[in-house]
Amino acid sequence: MKSRGNKAKVTKNALARRPWNEWVIWVLWVFFEIVFLQATIASLYEYEPRASFIYGGIFISLLLGGIVTWFVRKNRLL
Structure with a gap:
């Protein structure tokens, strides 16, 4: 059984894995x-x-584009 501490570390590492240009x-x-x-x-x-x-x-176009991009990146479809 995983502890809650491991979940926090996974989240932190997932945030750190994004390249700087994606944040920009x-x-x-x-x-x-x-x-x-x-x-x-x-x-x-x-x-x-x-x-x-x-x-x-x-x-609205920018909003929908951002939502679609986030969804695709989140589910590793791209």
Whole structure:
């Protein structure tokens, strides 16, 4: 039977195995998600429906792309 200490070590090692450039890509993804969400909300408050639609579309596309990428990498499909 495995102890809980081994599980924590496995998680820590799994985090350490990711290359540095993958962390940079995820940080950039989160940054752009925040930027486009903020732009969408700001455009809605300024009554600019075209701009909010475009920014919202970009936000949703980035969000879905990030979720699919995370799922594929998590399940070792890629």
